[in-house]
Amino acid sequence: MHHVDRNSGILNAEEKFTLEERRSYQETFLREVITVAFGAGTPLKAAMYGKRLPPENIRNIEDLQKLPITKKKDLSEGQKANPPFGGFLTVPISDLLRIHQSPGPIYDPVGKIHDYWRWRTALYSVGFRPGDLVVNTFAYHLTPAGHMFEEGVSELGAVIIPTGVGNTETQVEIMKNLGATCYIGTPSFLMAIFKKAEEMGVNVPTEFKLEVGFLLAEMLPESLRKRLIDEYQMIGRQAYGTADVGCVAYECPEVNGMHVHYDVIVEIVDPNSGDVLPKNEPGEVVVTCNNKIYPLVRFGTGDLSSIVDDPCPCGRTGPRLTRIMGRADEVTKVKGMFVHPSQVQKVIDSHPEIAKGRLLVDRHQDTDSMTLEIELKGEVPEGIERVVEETIREVIKMKGSVRIVAPGSLANAWKTIEDVRKWD
Numbered sequence: 063m064h065h066v067d068r069n070s071g072i073l074n075a076e077e078k079f080t081l082e083e084r085r086s087y088q089e090t091f092l093r094e095v096i097t098v099a100f101g102a103g104t105p106l107k108a109a110m111y112g113k114r115l116p117p118e119n120i121r122n123i124e125d126l127q128k129l130p131i132t133k134k135k136d137l138s139e140g141q142k143a144n145p146p147f148g149g150f151l152t153v154p155i156s157d158l159l160r161i162h163q164s165p166g167p168i169y170d171p172v173g174k175i176h177d178y179w180r181w182r183t184a185l186y187s188v189g190f191r192p193g194d195l196v197v198n199t200f201a202y203h204l205t206p207a208g209h210m211f212e213e214g215v216s217e218l219g220a221v222i223i224p225t226g227v228g229n230t231e232t233q234v235e236i237m238k239n240l241g242a243t244c245y246i247g248t249p250s251f252l253m254a255i256f257k258k259a260e261e262m263g264v265n266v267p268t269e270f271k272l273e274v275g276f277l278l279a280e281m282l283p284e285s286l287r288k289r290l291i292d293e294y295q296m297i298g299r300q301a302y303g304t305a306d307v308g309c310v311a312y313e314c315p316e317v318n319g320m321h322v323h324y325d326v327i328v329e330i331v332d333p334n335s336g337d338v339l340p341k342n343e344p345g346e347v348v349v350t351c352n353n354k355i356y357p358l359v360r361f362g363t364g365d366l367s368s369i370v371d372d373p374c375p376c377g378r379t380g381p382r383l384t385r386i387m388g389r390a391d392e393v394t395k396v397k398g399m400f401v402h403p404s405q406v407q408k409v410i411d412s413h414p415e416i417a418k419g420r421l422l423v424d425r426h427q428d429t430d431s432m433t434l435e436i437e438l439k440g441e442v443p444e445g446i447e448r449v450v451e452e453t454i455r456e457v458i459k460m461k462g463s464v465r466i467v468a469p470g471s472l473a474n475a476w477k478t479i480e481d482v483r484k485w486d
């Protein structure tokens with residue numbers, strides 16, 4: 063498979079839709095999805111009844127804003143109250159291909175449809191080609207991940223080598239003996255395999271045939287992407303999806319964001335007000351997919367990103383999600399420990415003189431740092447910073463500094479924790 067052109071070509075004509083073509087295509091499937099979900103009596107029907115909204119009133123993408131957002135919590139609670147699928151499934155359970163359990167727990171049904179999770183297009187875009195030998199290191203049980211990517215690889219016409227998680231030494235042997243050309247998994251596990259290979263005396267750049275890494279489920283630092291090219295002569299690319307809905311967006315050779323799949327309508331929503339935000343503004347990624355078997359309309363992923371739609375030189379016209387910036391529920395890992403927004407709020411509430419505050423999480427020289435920015439109600443009490451820093455230490459069990467900011471400067475800060483760490 064050497065000297066394969068992994069950067070040119072576009073798999074599907076739909077990826078080159080004009081703005082009007084994409085809108086018309088998406089609104090057609092949107093109306094179908096709404097009709098099916100309503101007809102099957104899914105929770106959407108109850109929500110629409112409550113608002114006296116007949117299905118005919120949802121005709122275009124803007125009309126989606128009349129409908130509630132389905133939160134992950136609605137799914138897990140709905141499934142508990144009305145097992146196994148919370149009433150979201152529109153076909154008899156016997157018509158399914160598989161049922162996965164993902165953490166939550168949430169049951170994920172898979173319909174008997176080619177490329178059900180839509181990864182085929184993404185795999186081509188990141189550089190996979192028919193005939194590739196693909197090592198898939200995602201787990202094949204108690205998560206949809208393994209099968210999800212396996213399906214996409216098969217639909218693309220590439221060869222799957224299902225290795226799952228762990229067994230690093232065996233992974234090294236398989237990659238070397240079979241001459242695997244592509245890897246699917248987390249960036250950190252790929253590096254763990256390389257490290258193990260080097261310990262085993264394998265010269266990775268010459269003895270491995272890896273050319274593309276499809277790197278998911280974790281942040282991919284730009285420094286690591288560069289290292290893969292420089293040290294291992296391989297492409298590292300990312301995509302974004304979830305266990306509930308499958309592929310949402312994927313990188314192209316330009317590596318300037320992730321093109322939204324044409325079968326997915328993405329809205330970026332203010333997590334507090336629920337309002338749809340304009341392009342370039344960060345908010346929660348809310349998706350409506352072309353899935354009539356398990357239609358999750360306006361599914362709130364809980365992930366934060368923003369949309370850009372300037373033309374991409376690759377020729378794909380789909381708008382692009384920028385880097386995933388964290389979780390809308392804001393639970394953030396700092397120095398390996400989870401910090402909850404409620405802890406930050408507790409610090410703020412302990413000091414009546416604070417009008418508003420937010421925690422900035424940053425990173426300097428590979429070490430995380432926390433700064434609580436506070437707006438004060440009146441005069442600045444002498445030594446207030448030290449006193450609040452002491453509260454941070456008590457409540458969050460970590461050292462953080464305090465910075466007083468001018469009244470009004472946090473007016474537009476809707477997050478209690480703002481993660482500003484740069485990973486490149």
Ligand SMILES: [Zn+2]
Pocket residue numbers: 314315316321374375376377378
């Ligand atoms: Zn592109």
